[in-house]
Amino acid sequence: MRSTGIVRKLDELGRITLPIELRRNLDVNDRDPLEIFVDEDTIIMKKYNPADIFTGQMEDLVEYKGKKISKSSILELARLAGLNISE
Template sequence: MKPTGIVRKVDELGRVVLPIEIRRTLGIDVKDSLEIFVDDGMIILRKYEPADIFTGDLEDLIEFKGHKVSKKNIKEMAAQAGLKIAD
């Protein structure tokens, strides 16, 4: 991790303000969603990016009935179902 030297207080509602410099650097815009992780006493925020519902892959996704699925997994499912698909 890289220290920034920035310190912020938590308000009465549990909110913390992320400085504009950090938001710009990380490409976080107003209304963007953030994922929250906890690891070894640390809180980690990451810009939320929808991923494949089966494997978490982030590449080559399509949307199907409101869910993201990678083309790789679609091909694997088709093969498992005994279907042949062209690339």
């Protein structure tokens, strides 16, 4: 990790403002979802990119009950279930 030298305070609702330079460099726009990770005492924010819940694949996704699944995972699950499905 590298330091940006930027320090921000939380407001009374626990919010922070990301500087415009960071948003431009990381291509983060208004209303973009950010994923939050915690590693011991470190908070990490990353622009959220939906991925297949099984493989992490980010192409050819289908949403089912709020989860993203790639078409290749769906076909593999069908094969495991003994279904013969052609593409």
